[in-house]
Amino acid sequence: MNDVREAVASAFEVRPLTSEDRPWVQKVLLQYWASTKQVAKGRVFQADELPGFAAWRGDEPVGVITYDIRDNECQIITHNALAGHGGIGSCLLAEVRTLARERGCSRIWLITTNDNVQAMRFYQRRGFEFVAVHRNAIAESRRLKSEIPDTGMDGVPIRHEIEMEQTL
Numbered sequence: 001m002n003d004v005r006e007a008v009a010s011a012f013e014v015r016p017l018t019s020e021d022r023p024w025v026q027k028v029l030l031q032y033w034a035s036t037k038q039v040a041k042g043r044v045f046q047a048d049e050l051p052g053f054a055a056w057r058g059d060e061p062v063g064v065i066t067y068d069i070r071d072n073e074c075q076i077i078t079h080n081a082l083a084g085h086g087g088i089g090s091c092l093l094a095e096v097r098t099l100a101r102e103r104g105c106s107r108i109w110l111i112t113t114n115d116n117v118q119a120m121r122f123y124q125r126r127g128f129e130f131v132a133v134h135r136n137a138i139a140e141s142r143r144l145k146s147e148i149p150d151t152g153m154d155g156v157p158i159r160h161e162i163e164m165e166q167t168l
């Protein structure tokens with residue numbers, strides 16, 4: 001890490017989400033995911049009710065990650081950095097990974113969509129591998145969450161779910 005990124009990274013702290021965070025978490029989810037609901041592999045999550053971690057710079061939230069642990073697996077449901085690309089996303093991911101290990105999870109995994117090349121880069125750089133392409137899974141997701149747009153990043157049609165994991 002160079003000096004600038006180190007300075008930015010040191011300027012925030014990460015804490016578990018509490019019920020008091022819910023109003024701003026809901027705003028973030030609406031802004032970035034068009035709903036507080038998330039869908040992955042046909043399962044609907046009320047993301048604002050999930051456990052997670054937030055990154056804070058002073059009194060201002062600058063990132064949030066939510067997860068769901070079941071069957072000894074930890075699934076990341078949402079993950080957003082709200083202030084640039086200065087290490088916030090990496091710190092939030094590291095926090096969930098540590099917790100998943102402590103809870104004895106066999107893997108940490110997530111679904112992203114085929115348009116989100118930046119996320120695929122980010123997670124691969126941090127030890128995740130591709131597990132599966134769930135072809136045309138977004139059609140079913142749209143049935144469960146009508147807010148999913150037709151096109152996503154760089155104007156790419158959103159059609160497929162990409163499953164990524166890191167074994168622990």
Ligand SMILES: CC(C)(COP(=O)(O)OP(=O)(O)OC[C@H]1O[C@@H](n2cnc3c(N)ncnc32)[C@H](O)[C@@H]1OP(=O)(O)O)[C@@H](O)C(=O)NCCC(=O)NCCS
Pocket residue numbers: 077078079080081082084085086087088089090091110111112116118119122125
């Ligand atoms: C994925 C995400 C949470 C990562 O958070 P972040 O704070 O940007 O992460 P970091 O700063 O730790 O690392 C980002 C990396 O991308 C690079 N980067 C630079 N510009 C970037 C940009 N415009 N967009 C994304 N990444 C960028 C950073 O330099 C860093 O590179 P590295 O892998 O060589 O270290 C964040 O990009 C985000 O909120 N994305 C939108 C929501 C999303 O797609 N979530 C994941 C699917 S659930």
